[in-house]
Amino acid sequence: MNASTKNMQLSTAIANDPRWASAVARDPKVDGKFYCNVEIRFAIGKCSLGATLVAQSNRGICAIFLDDDPEKLVHDLEDQFPRANLVGGGAQFEQLIAEVVSFIEAPSIGLNLPLDIRGTAFQQRVWRALRGIPAGSTASYSAIARHIGAPKSARAVARACAVNTLAVAIPCHRVVRSNGNLSGYRWGLERKRALLKKEAKDLEFIHKCQA
Incomplete structure (x- = not known):
């Protein structure tokens, strides 16, 4: 199994997640202006990556932002x-906030909270694929494009990553260039590097415990 195939293995649990089924079923034309007149509650906490803002609609978490x-x-x-x-x-x-911060500190534990994920049909396909990249692994923009059946859309995949509002929960930090180098990240390249380093270290620890 080559690295690209390994990195693109989708979690069965994620693929069957009913939250995604309801999100994908929505027609963006029906949604119109996403979140128009929707009440969104938010609060700010702290994690090892700086400050984190968590926002929630009546459907679930709709934003996880990171900044100093x-x-x-x-x-x-x-x-x-x-x-x-x-x-x-x-x-x-x-x-x-405590649950989200715990998840950011250890992404491999998962986030057992409902998510409110809205976007175009293409963005939904990209974000769903991103959630299938296991913690400790990466995939290239072109590999994601091929996986969703749009092999010539690597740049569009990058744009979908750039507008992702759910840091870590939709792990766009796990997407890299075809040569393995890191590219841009909405919340800063250093945070992307730190997240990947943290996940690789956690995966190594898990493997040692299982040996």
Whole structure:
């Protein structure tokens, strides 16, 4: 089995996830302006990668942002969801923030929370493929394009990665260039490098424990 095939193995659990079934079934034309007049609650916590903003609609988590500046995170949220009604999450968000931070620190444990994932049909295909890349592995933009049946769309795959609003939960940090080099990351190349290093180290530890 070559590296590309190995890296592109999809998790059966993810492929059968009902959250994806409902998301893919939505027609973007029906959704119109995504999140228009939707109430989105949010709060900010801290993790090893800096500040993290978590936002949630009535359907599930719709944003996980990373940055060093909490104020910038709020501005980014406003820019991302200009037609939504943004409301501070308050004390009831503490447990949610704690779960997301724990996931960021150890992505291999998974995130057992509902996600509200909205985008075009093509973006949905890309994001679903990204969630199939196991922690500790990577895949190239061109490999993702081939996997979703659009072999000439590597650049469009990169654009879908760039507009992903769910850091780590939709692991666009695991997508690299065909030569293995790191390329851009919405939340900074150093965070991408740190996440990949963390996941590789965790995978090595798991293998040692299983040996």
